[in-house]
Amino acid sequence: MDLGLKGRKAIVCAASKGLGKGCAMALGREGVDLVINARTKATLDAAAEEIRAATGAKVTAVACDITTPEGRAEVLAAAGPIDILINNAGGPPPGNFRDWSIEDWQKALNANMLTAIELIRLTVDGMIERKFGRIVNITSGAVKAPIPVLGLSNGARTGLTGFVAGVARETVRHNVTINGLLPGPFDTDRLRGNMKLQADKAGIPYETYAQQQAEKNPAGRFGTADEFGAACAFLCSAHAGFITGQNLLMDGGAFPARSEGRGRIVMRLSRTAGKPRIDRRRASASDDAGGHRDRREHQGRGAHRTAPQGGQVPAAAGGGVPAAVRRGGAAADSGADRAGQPASAVQPRDLMAGVQSAGAGGVEQPG
Numbered sequence: 001m002d003l004g005l006k007g008r009k010a011i012v013c014a015a016s017k018g019l020g021k022g023c024a025m026a027l028g029r030e031g032v033d034l035v036i037n038a039r040t041k042a043t044l045d046a047a048a049e050e051i052r053a054a055t056g057a058k059v060t061a062v063a064c065d066i067t068t069p070e071g072r073a074e075v076l077a078a079a080g081p082i083d084i085l086i087n088n089a090g091g092p093p094p095g096n097f098r099d100w101s102i103e104d105w106q107k108a109l110n111a112n113m114l115t116a117i118e119l120i121r122l123t124v125d126g127m128i129e130r131k132f133g134r135i136v137n138i139t140s141g142a143v144k145a146p147i148p149v150l151g152l153s154n155g156a157r158t159g160l161t162g163f164v165a166g167v168a169r170e171t172v173r174h175n176v177t178i179n180g181l182l183p184g185p186f187d188t189d190r191l192r193g194n195m196k197l198q199a200d201k202a203g204i205p206y207e208t209y210a211q212q213q214a215e216k217n218p219a220g221r222f223g224t225a226d227e228f229g230a231a232c233a234f235l236c237s238a239h240a241g242f243i244t245g246q247n248l249l250m251d252g253g254a255f256p257a258r259s260e261g262r263g264r265i266v267m268r269l270s271r272t273a274g275k276p277r278i279d280r281r282r283a284s285a286s287d288d289a290g291g292h293r294d295r296r297e298h299q300g301r302g303a304h305r306t307a308p309q310g311g312q313v314p315a316a317a318g319g320g321v322p323a324a325v326r327r328g329g330a331a332a333d334s335g336a337d338r339a340g341q342p343a344s345a346v347q348p349r350d351l352m353a354g355v356q357s358a359g360a361g362g363v364e365q366p367g
Protein backbone atom coordinates (compact mmCIF):
# COMPACT_ATOMS: atom_id res chain seq x y z
CA MET A 1 0.00 0.00 0.00
CA ASP A 2 1.39 3.39 -0.96
CA LEU A 3 0.93 5.61 2.10
CA GLY A 4 1.09 8.75 -0.04
CA LEU A 5 3.92 10.30 1.95
CA LYS A 6 6.69 10.64 -0.61
CA GLY A 7 8.43 14.01 -0.29
CA ARG A 8 6.75 14.91 3.03
CA LYS A 9 8.89 16.29 5.85
CA ALA A 10 8.92 14.96 9.39
CA ILE A 11 10.45 15.61 12.79
CA VAL A 12 10.85 12.45 14.85
CA CYS A 13 11.87 13.25 18.43
CA ALA A 14 13.93 10.92 20.60
CA ALA A 15 14.71 8.67 17.65
CA SER A 16 18.22 7.25 18.03
CA LYS A 17 16.85 4.03 19.54
CA GLY A 18 13.71 2.09 20.29
CA LEU A 19 10.23 3.24 19.31
CA GLY A 20 11.28 6.65 17.95
CA LYS A 21 13.81 5.02 15.68
CA GLY A 22 11.19 2.49 14.57
CA CYS A 23 8.92 5.38 13.54
CA ALA A 24 11.75 7.18 11.72
CA MET A 25 12.70 4.01 9.85
CA ALA A 26 9.10 3.38 8.74
CA LEU A 27 8.60 6.98 7.57
CA GLY A 28 11.97 6.86 5.78
CA ARG A 29 10.80 3.79 3.88
CA GLU A 30 7.84 5.84 2.64
CA GLY A 31 10.16 8.49 1.19
CA VAL A 32 9.73 11.06 3.98
CA ASP A 33 12.57 13.55 4.61
CA LEU A 34 13.53 13.20 8.27
CA VAL A 35 14.92 15.32 11.05
CA ILE A 36 15.69 13.00 13.93
CA ASN A 37 16.77 13.92 17.41
CA ALA A 38 18.29 12.49 20.61
CA ARG A 39 20.80 13.76 23.16
CA THR A 40 23.72 11.43 22.52
CA LYS A 41 25.40 12.49 19.27
CA ALA A 42 27.29 9.28 18.52
CA THR A 43 24.20 7.03 18.85
CA LEU A 44 22.08 9.51 16.93
CA ASP A 45 24.55 9.79 14.04
CA ALA A 46 24.77 6.01 13.87
CA ALA A 47 20.96 5.75 13.74
CA ALA A 48 20.79 8.40 11.00
CA GLU A 49 23.32 6.47 8.94
CA GLU A 50 21.46 3.20 9.48
CA ILE A 51 18.14 4.77 8.35
CA ARG A 52 19.78 6.35 5.28
CA ALA A 53 21.36 3.04 4.31
CA ALA A 54 18.15 1.06 4.84
CA THR A 55 15.69 3.46 3.20
CA GLY A 56 17.56 5.95 1.06
CA ALA A 57 15.77 8.76 2.90
CA LYS A 58 17.28 12.17 3.56
CA VAL A 59 18.03 12.22 7.29
CA THR A 60 19.26 15.21 9.32
CA ALA A 61 20.43 14.43 12.85
CA VAL A 62 20.12 17.11 15.55
CA ALA A 63 21.72 16.12 18.84
CA CYS A 64 20.00 18.00 21.67
CA ASP A 65 17.60 17.65 24.57
CA ILE A 66 14.08 17.99 23.17
CA THR A 67 12.71 18.85 26.61
CA THR A 68 14.49 22.22 26.60
CA PRO A 69 13.38 25.36 24.71
CA GLU A 70 16.85 25.54 23.08
CA GLY A 71 16.66 21.94 21.92
CA ARG A 72 13.21 22.42 20.42
CA ALA A 73 14.34 25.62 18.65
CA GLU A 74 17.33 23.78 17.16
CA VAL A 75 15.21 20.91 15.85
CA LEU A 76 12.54 23.22 14.40
CA ALA A 77 15.17 25.41 12.71
CA ALA A 78 16.84 22.39 11.11
CA ALA A 79 13.52 21.09 9.80
CA GLY A 80 11.76 24.20 8.49
CA PRO A 81 8.06 23.71 7.65
CA ILE A 82 7.01 20.14 8.43
CA ASP A 83 4.08 17.87 7.56
CA ILE A 84 4.60 15.25 10.26
CA LEU A 85 5.55 15.53 13.92
CA ILE A 86 6.29 12.50 16.08
CA ASN A 87 6.49 13.52 19.73
CA ASN A 88 8.59 11.31 21.95
CA ALA A 89 11.00 11.58 24.91
CA GLY A 90 12.39 9.34 27.61
CA GLY A 91 9.84 8.19 30.18
CA PRO A 92 9.90 9.19 33.86
CA PRO A 93 11.26 6.84 36.54
CA PRO A 94 9.06 4.53 38.61
CA GLY A 95 8.59 5.08 42.32
CA ASN A 96 6.29 5.89 45.19
CA PHE A 97 4.43 9.18 44.94
CA ARG A 98 5.24 9.92 48.57
CA ASP A 99 8.87 10.36 47.55
CA TRP A 100 8.25 12.73 44.64
CA SER A 101 8.84 16.45 45.04
CA ILE A 102 7.20 19.19 42.99
CA GLU A 103 10.46 19.29 40.98
CA ASP A 104 10.08 15.59 40.10
CA TRP A 105 6.56 16.28 38.87
CA GLN A 106 7.68 19.34 36.93
CA LYS A 107 10.37 17.30 35.19
CA ALA A 108 7.92 14.57 34.19
CA LEU A 109 5.25 17.03 33.07
CA ASN A 110 7.84 18.95 31.08
CA ALA A 111 9.21 15.87 29.30
CA ASN A 112 6.03 13.88 28.70
CA MET A 113 3.34 16.53 28.42
CA LEU A 114 4.51 20.13 27.94
CA THR A 115 7.28 19.40 25.41
CA ALA A 116 4.79 17.71 23.09
CA ILE A 117 2.22 20.49 23.57
CA GLU A 118 4.84 23.13 22.82
CA LEU A 119 5.97 21.37 19.63
CA ILE A 120 2.33 21.06 18.56
CA ARG A 121 1.80 24.77 19.27
CA LEU A 122 4.83 25.73 17.17
CA THR A 123 3.97 23.57 14.15
CA VAL A 124 0.23 23.03 13.93
CA ASP A 125 -0.78 26.36 12.35
CA GLY A 126 1.67 25.87 9.47
CA MET A 127 0.16 22.43 8.89
CA ILE A 128 -3.32 23.93 8.92
CA GLU A 129 -2.29 26.55 6.35
CA ARG A 130 -0.79 23.88 4.09
CA LYS A 131 -3.86 21.63 4.58
CA PHE A 132 -1.89 18.59 5.62
CA GLY A 133 -0.55 17.58 9.00
CA ARG A 134 -0.07 14.41 10.99
CA ILE A 135 0.96 14.51 14.64
CA VAL A 136 1.54 11.32 16.61
CA ASN A 137 2.32 11.41 20.31
CA ILE A 138 4.11 8.36 21.65
CA THR A 139 2.61 7.98 25.11
CA SER A 140 2.02 4.70 26.95
CA GLY A 141 -0.44 1.92 27.66
CA ALA A 142 -0.53 3.59 31.09
CA VAL A 143 -2.97 6.07 29.54
CA LYS A 144 -5.60 3.30 29.44
CA ALA A 145 -4.46 1.23 32.39
CA PRO A 146 -2.56 3.33 34.92
CA ILE A 147 0.41 1.53 36.43
CA PRO A 148 0.75 2.29 40.15
CA VAL A 149 4.57 2.58 40.27
CA LEU A 150 4.55 4.84 37.22
CA GLY A 151 2.52 7.66 38.74
CA LEU A 152 4.65 10.34 37.08
CA SER A 153 4.04 8.74 33.70
CA ASN A 154 0.30 8.17 34.37
CA GLY A 155 -0.13 11.82 35.31
CA ALA A 156 1.92 13.46 32.57
CA ARG A 157 0.66 11.28 29.75
CA THR A 158 -3.01 11.49 30.66
CA GLY A 159 -2.54 15.27 30.84
CA LEU A 160 -1.23 15.30 27.27
CA THR A 161 -3.99 12.94 26.16
CA GLY A 162 -6.69 15.12 27.67
CA PHE A 163 -5.31 18.23 25.97
CA VAL A 164 -5.04 16.51 22.60
CA ALA A 165 -8.62 15.17 22.87
CA GLY A 166 -9.84 18.75 22.50
CA VAL A 167 -7.44 20.24 19.97
CA ALA A 168 -7.49 17.19 17.65
CA ARG A 169 -11.14 17.86 16.96
CA GLU A 170 -10.43 21.46 15.96
CA THR A 171 -7.62 20.73 13.50
CA VAL A 172 -9.11 17.77 11.65
CA ARG A 173 -11.25 19.88 9.32
CA HIS A 174 -7.96 21.21 7.92
CA ASN A 175 -6.66 17.68 7.31
CA VAL A 176 -4.43 17.92 10.37
CA THR A 177 -4.81 14.96 12.72
CA ILE A 178 -3.40 14.34 16.18
CA ASN A 179 -3.36 10.87 17.69
CA GLY A 180 -1.72 8.96 20.50
CA LEU A 181 0.17 5.72 19.95
CA LEU A 182 0.25 3.77 23.21
CA PRO A 183 2.99 1.16 23.60
CA GLY A 184 2.50 -1.82 25.86
CA PRO A 185 5.68 -3.85 26.36
CA PHE A 186 8.07 -3.35 23.42
CA ASP A 187 11.47 -4.91 23.11
CA THR A 188 13.64 -1.79 23.46
CA ASP A 189 16.56 -0.72 25.64
CA ARG A 190 14.14 0.82 28.11
CA LEU A 191 12.18 -2.40 28.60
CA ARG A 192 15.36 -4.48 28.73
CA GLY A 193 16.90 -2.13 31.31
CA ASN A 194 13.79 -2.38 33.53
CA MET A 195 13.68 -6.15 33.25
CA LYS A 196 17.38 -6.45 34.05
CA LEU A 197 16.78 -4.60 37.33
CA GLN A 198 13.81 -6.80 38.19
CA ALA A 199 15.69 -9.99 37.28
CA ASP A 200 18.61 -8.96 39.50
CA LYS A 201 16.20 -8.17 42.31
CA ALA A 202 14.54 -11.57 41.95
CA GLY A 203 17.95 -13.27 41.69
CA ILE A 204 17.14 -15.02 38.40
CA PRO A 205 18.91 -14.83 35.03
CA TYR A 206 17.74 -12.01 32.78
CA GLU A 207 16.77 -14.38 29.94
CA THR A 208 14.52 -16.43 32.26
CA TYR A 209 12.84 -13.34 33.62
CA ALA A 210 12.35 -11.83 30.14
CA GLN A 211 10.85 -15.08 28.86
CA GLN A 212 8.45 -15.25 31.82
CA GLN A 213 7.32 -11.70 31.18
CA ALA A 214 6.85 -12.25 27.46
CA GLU A 215 4.74 -15.37 28.16
CA LYS A 216 2.33 -13.29 30.24
CA ASN A 217 1.34 -11.27 27.19
CA PRO A 218 -1.54 -12.79 25.15
CA ALA A 219 0.79 -12.65 22.13
CA GLY A 220 3.44 -14.60 24.07
CA ARG A 221 6.07 -12.02 23.17
CA PHE A 222 6.97 -8.34 23.28
CA GLY A 223 6.24 -5.93 20.45
CA THR A 224 8.96 -4.79 18.06
CA ALA A 225 10.00 -1.28 17.10
CA ASP A 226 9.30 -2.17 13.45
CA GLU A 227 5.67 -3.01 14.25
CA PHE A 228 5.34 0.21 16.19
CA GLY A 229 6.86 2.23 13.35
CA ALA A 230 4.52 0.68 10.77
CA ALA A 231 1.45 1.68 12.80
CA CYS A 232 2.87 5.17 13.20
CA ALA A 233 3.47 5.48 9.45
CA PHE A 234 -0.12 4.48 8.74
CA LEU A 235 -1.45 7.12 11.17
CA CYS A 236 0.71 9.62 9.26
CA SER A 237 -0.47 8.43 5.86
CA ALA A 238 -2.59 10.25 3.32
CA HIS A 239 -5.32 7.67 4.05
CA ALA A 240 -5.64 8.48 7.75
CA GLY A 241 -7.19 11.96 7.56
CA PHE A 242 -10.41 10.77 9.25
CA ILE A 243 -8.59 9.33 12.28
CA THR A 244 -8.02 11.94 14.96
CA GLY A 245 -8.09 12.24 18.74
CA GLN A 246 -7.62 8.49 19.04
CA ASN A 247 -5.39 6.51 21.35
CA LEU A 248 -4.22 3.39 19.61
CA LEU A 249 -3.04 0.82 22.10
CA MET A 250 -0.40 -1.64 20.88
CA ASP A 251 0.02 -4.22 23.60
CA GLY A 252 -0.56 -7.66 22.09
CA GLY A 253 -4.06 -7.70 23.58
CA ALA A 254 -2.97 -7.37 27.21
CA PHE A 255 -5.66 -4.77 27.93
CA PRO A 256 -8.27 -5.48 29.16
CA ALA A 257 -7.26 -9.11 29.64
CA ARG A 258 -7.29 -10.04 33.29
CA SER A 259 -4.09 -10.72 35.11
CA GLU A 260 -4.10 -14.08 36.84
CA GLY A 261 -4.64 -12.49 40.19
CA ARG A 262 -1.03 -11.40 40.45
CA GLY A 263 -0.82 -7.71 41.08
CA ARG A 264 -4.51 -7.00 40.60
CA ILE A 265 -6.09 -5.29 43.53
CA VAL A 266 -9.79 -5.39 44.39
CA MET A 267 -11.13 -2.53 46.44
CA ARG A 268 -14.27 -2.63 48.56
CA LEU A 269 -16.07 0.33 50.06
CA SER A 270 -17.52 -0.15 53.52
CA ARG A 271 -18.49 2.00 56.47
CA THR A 272 -17.16 1.86 59.99
CA ALA A 273 -19.04 3.97 62.52
CA GLY A 274 -20.61 5.90 59.65
CA LYS A 275 -17.24 6.71 58.07
CA PRO A 276 -16.39 5.43 54.55
CA ARG A 277 -13.48 2.97 54.45
CA ILE A 278 -11.66 1.40 51.50
CA ASP A 279 -10.36 -2.13 51.97
CA ARG A 280 -7.89 -3.51 49.44
CA ARG A 281 -6.95 -7.10 48.83
CA ARG A 282 -5.45 -9.27 46.11
CA ALA A 283 -7.92 -10.48 43.48
CA SER A 284 -8.98 -14.13 43.62
CA ALA A 285 -10.50 -16.50 41.06
CA SER A 286 -13.97 -15.86 42.51
CA ASP A 287 -13.64 -12.18 41.64
CA ASP A 288 -13.17 -13.12 38.02
CA ALA A 289 -16.10 -15.55 38.11
CA GLY A 290 -18.38 -12.97 39.69
CA GLY A 291 -17.16 -9.90 37.90
CA HIS A 292 -20.20 -9.37 35.70
CA ARG A 293 -22.68 -9.88 38.50
CA ASP A 294 -20.72 -7.48 40.65
CA ARG A 295 -20.75 -4.84 37.99
CA ARG A 296 -24.52 -5.19 37.55
CA GLU A 297 -25.17 -4.93 41.25
CA HIS A 298 -22.88 -2.03 41.37
CA GLN A 299 -24.94 0.18 39.07
CA GLY A 300 -27.32 1.23 41.82
CA ARG A 301 -25.54 0.75 45.12
CA GLY A 302 -21.85 1.01 44.68
CA ALA A 303 -20.28 -1.68 46.79
CA HIS A 304 -17.70 -3.73 45.00
CA ARG A 305 -15.82 -3.56 41.73
CA THR A 306 -13.78 -6.13 39.94
CA ALA A 307 -13.55 -4.48 36.53
CA PRO A 308 -10.07 -5.20 35.17
CA GLN A 309 -8.96 -1.68 34.42
CA GLY A 310 -10.37 1.80 34.36
CA GLY A 311 -10.23 2.19 30.59
CA GLN A 312 -12.93 -0.11 29.39
CA VAL A 313 -15.77 2.37 29.11
CA PRO A 314 -15.75 4.06 25.69
CA ALA A 315 -15.50 7.83 25.68
CA ALA A 316 -18.75 9.66 24.99
CA ALA A 317 -17.28 11.48 22.01
CA GLY A 318 -14.72 9.24 20.43
CA GLY A 319 -12.29 7.61 22.81
CA GLY A 320 -9.98 10.55 23.33
CA VAL A 321 -10.06 10.90 27.09
CA PRO A 322 -8.34 8.40 29.32
CA ALA A 323 -10.57 6.50 31.70
CA ALA A 324 -8.47 7.63 34.62
CA VAL A 325 -9.59 11.19 33.90
CA ARG A 326 -13.13 10.36 32.80
CA ARG A 327 -14.35 7.97 35.45
CA GLY A 328 -12.19 8.53 38.44
CA GLY A 329 -10.26 5.27 38.36
CA ALA A 330 -6.76 5.13 39.77
CA ALA A 331 -6.38 8.83 39.13
CA ALA A 332 -9.88 9.82 40.29
CA ASP A 333 -8.66 12.88 42.07
CA SER A 334 -6.75 14.22 39.11
CA GLY A 335 -9.21 16.94 38.14
CA ALA A 336 -12.32 17.57 36.08
CA ASP A 337 -13.84 14.91 33.87
CA ARG A 338 -14.79 15.22 30.21
CA ALA A 339 -18.15 16.83 30.92
CA GLY A 340 -16.51 19.42 33.12
CA GLN A 341 -17.57 17.71 36.33
CA PRO A 342 -15.17 18.74 39.08
CA ALA A 343 -13.22 16.05 40.88
CA SER A 344 -15.14 16.86 44.06
CA ALA A 345 -18.30 15.59 42.36
CA VAL A 346 -16.82 12.11 41.87
CA GLN A 347 -18.90 9.73 43.99
CA PRO A 348 -17.25 7.22 46.35
CA ARG A 349 -18.49 4.38 44.14
CA ASP A 350 -16.58 5.86 41.19
CA LEU A 351 -13.39 5.45 43.16
CA MET A 352 -14.07 1.74 43.07
CA ALA A 353 -13.50 1.75 39.31
CA GLY A 354 -9.79 2.05 40.01
CA VAL A 355 -8.49 -1.47 39.93
CA GLN A 356 -4.76 -1.48 39.93
CA SER A 357 -2.46 -3.95 38.28
CA ALA A 358 1.26 -4.38 37.84
CA GLY A 359 0.83 -3.31 34.22
CA ALA A 360 -1.75 -4.83 31.94
CA GLY A 361 -1.74 -8.54 32.65
CA GLY A 362 0.86 -8.08 35.39
CA VAL A 363 3.55 -7.71 32.73
CA GLU A 364 6.64 -5.58 33.05
CA GLN A 365 5.88 -2.37 31.19
CA PRO A 366 8.11 0.69 31.02
CA GLY A 367 5.32 3.22 30.56
Ligand code: NAP
Pocket (backbone or CB within 6 Å): 013, 014, 015, 016, 017, 018, 019, 020, 037, 038, 039, 040, 041, 043, 064, 065, 066, 067, 088, 089, 090, 091, 092, 138, 139, 140, 141, 183, 184, 185, 186, 187, 188, 189, 190, 191, 365, 366, 367
Ligand atom coordinates in the same frame (compact mmCIF):
# COMPACT_ATOMS: atom_id res chain seq x y z
P1 NAP B 1 14.55 3.77 24.50
O1 NAP B 1 14.77 2.55 23.71
O2 NAP B 1 15.29 3.92 25.80
O3 NAP B 1 14.88 5.02 23.57
C1 NAP B 1 14.71 6.32 24.05
C2 NAP B 1 15.16 7.31 22.99
O4 NAP B 1 14.82 8.62 23.43
C3 NAP B 1 16.66 7.31 22.77
O5 NAP B 1 16.89 7.60 21.41
C4 NAP B 1 17.12 8.46 23.67
O6 NAP B 1 18.39 8.92 23.26
C5 NAP B 1 15.99 9.44 23.41
N1 NAP B 1 15.78 10.47 24.44
C6 NAP B 1 15.53 10.25 25.75
N2 NAP B 1 15.38 11.42 26.38
C7 NAP B 1 15.52 12.40 25.43
C8 NAP B 1 15.50 13.82 25.48
N3 NAP B 1 15.28 14.48 26.62
N4 NAP B 1 15.68 14.50 24.31
C9 NAP B 1 15.90 13.85 23.16
N5 NAP B 1 15.94 12.52 23.07
C10 NAP B 1 15.78 11.80 24.20
O7 NAP B 1 13.00 3.97 24.90
P2 NAP B 1 11.69 3.42 24.17
O8 NAP B 1 11.38 2.11 24.76
O9 NAP B 1 11.80 3.60 22.72
O10 NAP B 1 10.59 4.42 24.78
C11 NAP B 1 10.17 5.59 24.13
C12 NAP B 1 9.02 6.19 24.94
O11 NAP B 1 7.94 5.24 25.00
C13 NAP B 1 9.40 6.49 26.39
O12 NAP B 1 8.75 7.66 26.82
C14 NAP B 1 8.86 5.30 27.15
O13 NAP B 1 8.58 5.58 28.48
C15 NAP B 1 7.60 5.01 26.35
N6 NAP B 1 7.15 3.62 26.53
C16 NAP B 1 7.92 2.58 26.14
C17 NAP B 1 7.46 1.29 26.32
C18 NAP B 1 8.27 0.08 25.91
O14 NAP B 1 7.85 -1.05 26.16
N7 NAP B 1 9.39 0.24 25.26
C19 NAP B 1 6.20 1.07 26.92
C20 NAP B 1 5.45 2.16 27.32
C21 NAP B 1 5.92 3.44 27.12
P3 NAP B 1 19.34 9.75 24.27
O15 NAP B 1 19.30 9.04 25.58
O16 NAP B 1 20.68 9.74 23.61
O17 NAP B 1 18.75 11.12 24.35
